[in-house]
Amino acid sequence: MTTADDHPTTAELPALRIRGLRKTYRGGREALAGIDLDVAAGDFFALLGPNGAGKSTTIGIISSLVRKTAGEVRVFGVDIDEDFPRAKSFIGLVPQEINFSQFETVIEIVLNQAGYYGIPRRIAARRAERYLGQLGLWERRNEVSRNLSGGMKRRLMIARALVHEPRLLILDEPTAGVDIEIRRSMWQFLTRLNRTGTTIILTTHYLEEAELLCRNIAIIDDGRIIENTSMRALLGKLHTEAFVFDCNGVISTVPVIADAEVRLIDAHSLEVIVDRNRSLNEVFAELSAAGIHVRSMRNRSNRLEELFMRLVQAND
């Protein structure tokens, strides 16, 4: 069992390199049909896909919970077939389902996890205080885990995954079922963590989350990677942009704007979809001519969702 500290040269290597990864489950269902994927060290990477696309299988193989059928996985240059214990020491996993003992206290769960990674109790205690504190759970450390709320359980799994200070943190839908306030605080925490150098791979169904946090993205569908690029490049593929205009007064008729799609959201707001290269001044001018005065505007936040749907439908 070794740690990242024992092998400082791994810093320059990609955090994750996957080649030709296949998984066929007993019964013949093919979950992964030979995927290639690279995640650079220090990246904040989104792995998106519909349910059953192969995201969790990929994560399961990387973290040793699923046995691969074929292919190669390297974590910071370490081939999991050659030295899985060392590869595992680089990884922290936050799984989709709650998977800690419901009868143990918060602190026991975190300290035990540190113990499995061979971290002495004294160091583990310091780290537990740090991560539980940062995630707002230190005050609840002596509470039995089953008494925690859903959001707290999710944060506990993050603290547990960080206690051995992994260089690659994999989060499988970490904010599922979490209220927006907690979700935002988790985003801030993960952003700070990424800035300190931890590579993060995130799967989520909240595409707004992926758009906000991640620099690079892969979309997986039917066990195949159908898109793998930077978030900026992917969003750049959208030729149109959608805006929501909040207007003064009641909008009685939907205005006609040249080369734009206009939809009435309610009596005071409009959705306008325009070409990305079009000047918004022209749009404002036409709205003004139609007697509509814009009070405020914002981007429609589900741009990635639109692309995602387009890519997945194209793959069907």
Add this chain to the structure above:
Amino acid sequence: MTDTTADRLERSVRRRHLTAFSTIVTKELNRFLRIWLQTILPPAITMGLYFVIFGNLIGPRIGTMGGYSYMEYIAPGIIMMAIITNAYSNVVSSFFGAKFQHHIEEILVAPVPHALILAGYVCGGICRGVIVGALVTLVATFFADLHIRSFAVTLAVVVLTSALFSLGGFINAMYARKFDDISIVPTFVLTPLTYLGGVFYSIDLLGEPWRQLSQLNPILYMVNAFRFGILGVSDIDLAVAFTVILGFIAALTAFSLHLLDRGIGLRS
């Protein structure tokens, strides 16, 4: 890499393994001690009832066995029965519970060698076997005048038997898919074998072929080796008994490690 660096790395790995192992054992100890009303106390009460009924009420009518009062004769067997069932049930329930709640994944994702996972759970089973054995022995002293003839043999049998049945429980838990699966083996295999393993009688009382058949029962060897440690009498040669116990431990260890390496019931 120089020898010194290699040595340092190896020492570091050993230290980490030791920490992981002690974490699993401590977690197991905390688990069954936290629920002592379900794990430690019931065997003391159940075995106390055996002593009252078979030893105190029925025993005097039976007379002596192997040169000892019936109470003294059955005491080692009853203690051993408690050790066997508790070592087994500790590991089967703990490991299956960890699988069922998925928190076994906490260990599986960490760089813990399979042998260490097995050793940790088996040690937990041994600890419970020893604690329950000591408690039932204490209860037995209220009913029989027990003098341990060989402390070394007694302790060795307790530890090895606990290890053997902890391994049995581990294998059962690996295969188990639902809670029913962890009660089938104790009910239909372990209990009959224990009752037929010379706990309440000497196999010298049996005619053929039952005497020969009884010798196929591994529990007979443990009960008799333990009885030798406490009373100094046994139906089975001590060397044969230890060979059988160690042989089973080696076979079950190899099989458990094979199951872990294959990920049976753990990895899809």
